[in-house]
Amino acid sequence: MKLNIAVLPGDGIGPEVTAQAVKVLKVVAMEFNHVFTFQNALVGASAIDKTGTPLPKETIDICKNADAVLFGAIGNTKYDDDPDAKIRPEQGLLGIRKELGLHTNIRPVIAYDDLLSKASLKTKQIKDTNIIIYRELTSGIYFGDRYLSDDGNTATDICKYERFEIERVTHAAFKAAQSRKRKLTLVDKANVLETSRLWRRIVKEIAPQYPDVRVNYTYIDNAAMELIIKPRQFDVILTENMFGDILSEEASVIVGSIGLLASASIGDQYAMFEPIHGAYTKAANKGIANPIASILSAAMLLDYFGLDEEAALVREGVDKSLKLHITTPDLNNKYDNISTTKVGDFIEDFIQNPDETNLN
Amino acid sequence: MKLNIAVLPGDGIGPEVTAQAVKVLKVVAMEFNHVFTFQNALVGASAIDKTGTPLPKETIDICKNADAVLFGAIGNTKYDDDPDAKIRPEQGLLGIRKELGLHTNIRPVIAYDDLLSKASLKTKQIKDTNIIIYRELTSGIYFGDRYLSDDGNTATDICKYERFEIERVTHAAFKAAQSRKRKLTLVDKANVLETSRLWRRIVKEIAPQYPDVRVNYTYIDNAAMELIIKPRQFDVILTENMFGDILSEEASVIVGSIGLLASASIGDQYAMFEPIHGAYTKAANKGIANPIASILSAAMLLDYFGLDEEAALVREGVDKSLKLHITTPDLNNKYDNISTTKVGDFIEDFIQNPDETNLN
Ligand SMILES: CC(C)[C@H](C(=O)O)[C@@H](O)C(=O)O
Ligand SMILES: CC(C)[C@H](C(=O)O)[C@@H](O)C(=O)O
Numbered sequence: 001m002k003l004n005i006a007v008l009p010g011d012g013i014g015p016e017v018t019a020q021a022v023k024v025l026k027v028v029a030m031e032f033n034h035v036f037t038f039q040n041a042l043v044g045a046s047a048i049d050k051t052g053t054p055l056p057k058e059t060i061d062i063c064k065n066a067d068a069v070l071f072g073a074i075g076n077t078k079y080d081d082d083p084d085a086k087i088r089p090e091q092g093l094l095g096i097r098k099e100l101g102l103h104t105n106i107r108p109v110i111a112y113d114d115l116l117s118k119a120s121l122k123t124k125q126i127k128d129t130n131i132i133i134y135r136e137l138t139s140g141i142y143f144g145d146r147y148l149s150d151d152g153n154t155a156t157d158i159c160k161y162e163r164f165e166i167e168r169v170t171h172a173a174f175k176a177a178q179s180r181k182r183k184l185t186l187v188d189k190a191n192v193l194e195t196s197r198l199w200r201r202i203v204k205e206i207a208p209q210y211p212d213v214r215v216n217y218t219y220i221d222n223a224a225m226e227l228i229i230k231p232r233q234f235d236v237i238l239t240e241n242m243f244g245d246i247l248s249e250e251a252s253v254i255v256g257s258i259g260l261l262a263s264a265s266i267g268d269q270y271a272m273f274e275p276i277h278g279a280y281t282k283a284a285n286k287g288i289a290n291p292i293a294s295i296l297s298a299a300m301l302l303d304y305f306g307l308d309e310e311a312a313l314v315r316e317g318v319d320k321s322l323k324l325h326i327t328t329p330d331l332n333n334k335y336d337n338i339s340t341t342k343v344g345d346f347i348e349d350f351i352q353n354p355d356e357t358n359l360n
Numbered sequence: 361m362k363l364n365i366a367v368l369p370g371d372g373i374g375p376e377v378t379a380q381a382v383k384v385l386k387v388v389a390m391e392f393n394h395v396f397t398f399q400n401a402l403v404g405a406s407a408i409d410k411t412g413t414p415l416p417k418e419t420i421d422i423c424k425n426a427d428a429v430l431f432g433a434i435g436n437t438k439y440d441d442d443p444d445a446k447i448r449p450e451q452g453l454l455g456i457r458k459e460l461g462l463h464t465n466i467r468p469v470i471a472y473d474d475l476l477s478k479a480s481l482k483t484k485q486i487k488d489t490n491i492i493i494y495r496e497l498t499s500g501i502y503f504g505d506r507y508l509s510d511d512g513n514t515a516t517d518i519c520k521y522e523r524f525e526i527e528r529v530t531h532a533a534f535k536a537a538q539s540r541k542r543k544l545t546l547v548d549k550a551n552v553l554e555t556s557r558l559w560r561r562i563v564k565e566i567a568p569q570y571p572d573v574r575v576n577y578t579y580i581d582n583a584a585m586e587l588i589i590k591p592r593q594f595d596v597i598l599t600e601n602m603f604g605d606i607l608s609e610e611a612s613v614i615v616g617s618i619g620l621l622a623s624a625s626i627g628d629q630y631a632m633f634e635p636i637h638g639a640y641t642k643a644a645n646k647g648i649a650n651p652i653a654s655i656l657s658a659a660m661l662l663d664y665f666g667l668d669e670e671a672a673l674v675r676e677g678v679d680k681s682l683k684l685h686i687t688t689p690d691l692n693n694k695y696d697n698i699s700t701t702k703v704g705d706f707i708e709d710f711i712q713n714p715d716e717t718n719l720n
């Protein structure tokens with residue numbers, strides 16, 4: 001297969017982790033006789049520094065001409081500390097989601113047996129948890145109009161949802177449930193929000209088309225609690241943009257490190273793959289960033305193109321690295337010293353020699 | 361002291377747990393020579409059933425004429441399952457918060473030593489956690505306009521904040537921090553929302569007035585994770601209405617049961633005290649509801665009127681009940697059979713005879 005992949009490393013630890021994912025994709029291409037080409041483009045704070053805008057037109061073009069986008073991370077503490085900044089790195093990420101129409105964000109949350117002891121939660125609590133979050137990604141309060149009054153004293157954000165926006169991600173989530181444990185939970189705040197009531201109404205309407213899927217409904221406040229006290233009750237979680245942002249980052253506690261959570265963002269024409277973690281400016285260039293989330297995002301890219309065997313091998317490599325504790329300091333104790341690159345190297349070696357790879 | 365207390369038991373387990381809090385307040389009055397009078401009023405689904413509205417005018421009058429309000433819980437699954445219901449129990453709770461101007465909601469999150477083993481989190485993770493959440497309660501997306509288009513296909517909720525709304529709860533939170541560990545964390549989503557940027561700007565402006573308080577800022581998605589992986593880093597959490605709803609219910613996992621979390625909602629003229637848990641229709645009338653959240657809400661009521669010794673004694677009673685496992689099934693294993701009323705009785709006895717009370 002020939003794949004032209006746009007690579008947007010972004011800010012902070014983005015470039016380091018993305019480099020490992022690219023390395024893994026390259027070795028996959030070599031071993032399986034694919035032709036993967038990579039084209040880098042600027043986004044986020046680093047794009048602002050170089051071009052004055054977080055999402056240069058050229059970046060959009062590169063993404064639209066590619067078969068898929070591999071995204072790193074964006075953000076920089078200097079913008080976080082300045083609420084008055086008019087140009088912000090996040091506009092790069094939100095802009096690309098909108099430009100490419102990436103309406104369906106898919107975030108798997110899997111408790112790896114080898115990491116159970118690393119989590120904040122008790123082992124018996126999280127063992128065998130396997131959740132997939134379907135987050136709507138191009139609408140809601142993220143993309144509504146916002147205003148600041150002229151005197152600077154009143155701020156407004158508008159959360160708006162249209163039927164078709166809810167329907168498309170809902171169908172995707174139901175289909176996912178059919179190939180899993182056939183349970184779908186809609187998370188909303190229908191006791192307060194009109195948008196949530198629209199979500200609940202539409203999910204109720206669509207549910208009979210998937211009679212084999214059990215559907216239940218819960219409020220976001222309750223879900224934030226239940227996710228910790230009974231994570232195994234969830235199979236597919238379907239939710240709107242902001243609630244999905246919160247729940248999926250919270251869910252990282254089940255996995256042991258946010259450095260492990262991958263995601264796919266799918267639209268009708270384009271697809272982008274990115275770790276759910278941020279840019280962690282402070283951790284950049286120290287070799288301590290966990291590349292697994294980026295590598296697993298690359299595995300989701302392979303899934304997307306039906307390269308099942310390839311994706312499975314990447315995941316085996318990840319599993320093996322976890323089992324052998326070839327992991328960055330977020331998962332090992334701080335006296336271990338396995339760098340971002342070393343973790344990537346290990347998984348690269350594994351893909352070349354799945355039966356022989358060991359601590360090297 | 362003479363106090364006239366409006367009691368709004370509400371729905372589901374609300375009446376049962378509120379009855380225990382009233383019992384405790386009565387024995388406090390007796391032991392300390394206060395005169396507490398109680399006047400009941402309807403709210404929520406039970407008010408809809410009897411009067412057609414979730415917040416009858418009479419209830420508002422009773423609350424406005426009282427020195428404080430003790431609130432139970434509202435909600436009923438029959439409304440949760442019907443996104444088309446025009447009249448909803450939650451309107452009773454939101455209505456009373458607005459009518460009484462209860463802008464500052466205070467939710468303490470304390471890891472009791474005797475309950476550490478009950479929590480989903482590892483003991484070493486949560487031990488000594490003591491957080492207080494200041495949640496803005498009368499604005500934001502809870503109280504903005506909302507619309508459903510005539511064709512029913514587009515829903516909108518407006519999140520709006522005005523400077524004064526942010527300032528008053530911010531000052532309250534800073535003052536609380538001064539009498540605690542002097543650390544305040546603003547939780548927002550300033551990388552996306554205009555309202556969050558206004559929050560961040562105002563908190564930054566106010567901070568220099570409290571030079572002894574360290575301030576930091578974090579995004580809601582990150583906070584939802586950090587609350588679980590490093591809860592002890594937090595002292596006072598300040599946040600807007602919706603994020604406060606989510607974080608405070610999530611925080612219940614630190615305490616071991618949501619049946620333990622109390623809250624105070626304070627305005628310029630009125631004050632209301634309520635458990636943060638909901639109505640749990642399914643648990644109603646079984647004697648299994650935990651009355652501690654309601655009893656601790658009564659303790660916060662006593663705090664509010666400066667009755668420190670009284671409040672301390674109530675809390676000692678609660679501690680003792682936890683230590684002796686005089687607790688409802690959410691905290692004991694299911695073969696224990698200590699009812700809602702029995703827990704209330706124990707704390708009542710303790711207040712009468714602090715030195716003698718034991719398992720009876
Ligand atoms: C960086 C930020 C705008 C983004 C979001 O809120 O969507 C991130 O948190 C994510 O979840 O991908
Ligand atoms: C019942 C509901 C409207 C309410 C809220 O969301 O504020 C509740 O969850 C709470 O936290 O008091």
